Amino acid sequence: MKTIAFIPVRGGSKSIPLKNIKLLCGKPLVCWNIEALERCSLVDKIIVATDSEQIEEVVLSKHYHKVTIYHRLAENACDTASTESVMLEYIDRECLSNDTIFMLVQATSPLTETCHFSEALDLYAKGIYDSMLTCVRNYRFFWNDDGTSKNYDYMYRPRRQNFSGELMENGAFYINTVGNILRNGNRLGGKIGIYEMPEYTATEIDELDDWIILENLMRKYVLLRQENLKNKIKLFLSDVDGTLTDGGMYYSENSEELKKFNTRDGMGFQLLREEGIKTGIITSENTKIVENRAKKLKVDYLVQGKYNGGKLEAVKDICDDLGLTWEQVAYIGDDVNCYELLKSVGVAACPADAIIGVKNIPGINVMSKKGGEGCVREFIEMIISQK
Incomplete structure (x- = not known):
């Protein structure tokens, strides 16, 4: 229907x-x-x-x-x-x-x-x-x-x-x-x-x-x-596959894994830094590609190899380190391994093509753009913009 x-x-x-x-x-x-x-x-x-x-x-x-x-x-x-x-x-x-x-x-x-x-x-x-x-x-x-x-x-x-x-x-x-x-x-x-x-x-x-x-x-x-939302958020976190990327798996002739990132999302992280907001990437995978991308984006925190409960614990440690509450954290993710964290943070968002279960989380902001197509930048602008 x-x-x-x-x-x-x-x-x-x-x-x-x-x-x-x-x-x-x-x-x-x-x-x-x-x-x-x-x-x-x-x-x-x-x-x-x-x-x-x-x-x-x-x-x-x-x-x-x-x-x-x-x-x-x-x-x-x-x-x-x-x-x-x-x-x-x-x-x-x-x-x-x-x-x-x-x-x-x-x-x-x-x-x-x-x-x-x-x-x-x-x-x-x-x-x-x-x-x-x-x-x-x-x-x-x-x-x-x-x-x-x-x-x-x-x-x-x-x-x-x-x-x-x-x-x-x-x-x-x-x-x-x-x-x-x-x-x-x-x-x-x-x-x-x-x-x-x-x-x-x-x-x-x-x-x-x-x-x-x-x-x-x-x-x-x-x-x-x-x-007020802009002033409240002190830490911005993002998932990788299906969020910073389109979720596709690319391989070279040498079986080397490749990922496609969006340049505008990258600029979004710079905008957050200029606003004094700490940034991080938190993902279930553990790859050199993500490590290199995190360095390029100059994020403050990179957490790899963590799933639902593990993501929660990792973010709790970051909040303790910064002296922040859950209400001061923004996170964008797209799949079941993001579910618990999305339900816990102060402001949650997901790409337009996230799974239904994630889209139905109460209070979540569903972006108009898909994963890898600028949804992270869209969420960032929602947070820092006064328009």
Whole structure:
């Protein structure tokens, strides 16, 4: 069963011209959701449905791995066209199977992060609900036109901490199956479940004032956390085969083993040194090739010939040597021999082609790039970047 994330972005926005590619905190608006979805291991394909060549050019220039551009029909990209119309158009054109999970994602909610998509899809996979939507809890008091209170008794005004509030649709994303969408002609239908998101995700971008609000919220709740992550991590460790390499085994005519490393990953280690972060390579194998690569990268620690428990012990020794806690360690690995260490460190990541068991480790960051194709550099930039 495949999961498709569908992002409708038209070029004809009146309130904010071409808002879907207008820079929000230095990044095109639509790219915030795309990149969160790229890191979500539960999403197989991302469809950007647009009528705009400019939007298409911007998205394709990023060279995303899961993204496909869909050219929506003009009649379903006008001011009066509903979102459902372009959803149904795409489903019909692509002849999607009824059991395909179809997640409608709104680019106007850029604060949606990978963890939100993953948690909601995990909940949906339990089969409790036919469809789902995202909401935030609103703690405002509402009134009717006739002067009567709607959601509280004004004679017994509750304190906020004692007020359960009301769930408000925030429009971030919706989950359904193709079959349900076709039956109901709607993004929702059947038994509907709610995935509750943080209160700060309530704002959707529609007007310029919303843009100002969202940029401030992005800095506070997303970018500041990334900066805190950068300040927290003091030791960066990487696996080798399938992570720093593509996992392939190469042999010369003299039966000499060869490995292919990525230059950009190497530059990443230099960037970490410049940030004052200690580095290391920890691997189950024991080869001269890795020793030579470690010297080239000038890593502070090289540990070879260690498996699951052995890796844990080795990293504990390094942490004791540096006076660090597990929370201050970042590690990227791809296979079963990395599993225990990935579950123990403060920040864990894996390549896009890691085994399923590793991808399903709670809280792990799944990179958009595969092993040997720059996934380590991607993780490094996630740690040190303030973008």
